[in-house]
Amino acid sequence: NNRIQLFRSGHSTAITVLSNITIPSLHLRCPSGVLFDDDGYMYVLEEHNHRIIRSDLNNYRCLVGCSGMAGSGSDQLNH
Numbered sequence: 001n002n003r004i005q006l007f008r009s010g011h012s013t014a015i016t017v018l019s020n021i022t023i024p025s026l027h028l029r030c031p032s033g034v035l036f037d038d039d040g041y042m043y044v045l046e047e048h049n050h051r052i053i054r055s056d057l058n059n060y061r062c063l064v065g066c067s068g069m070a071g072s073g074s075d076q077l078n079h
Contacts, residue, residue: 002028004044018044018060026053026060050077 003019020028033045042055043063051065065077072078 002031004031004034004042017042018055023060047079050079052077 003021004017005014006017007014016022018026018028018031020026027049028044029046029048031044032047035043037043044053045051046053049065049068050070051068052063053060054063064075067076069076070078
């Protein structure tokens, strides 16, 4: 349902860390992959928006596929 949930070890309930409610301007559509780098920044692959977004200190920004259009160009993704 277009959100990223965080389950902490030993807990049975989750915290919503990213959703269309928490950050309406993102318009998440089928996030299908999440990765954290060594600095704790979160990267999210969105299947239907054909993009990868990254968390910054206080915000999220698009890294690849920022037009939201599928394609094979150097700045586009296809799912």
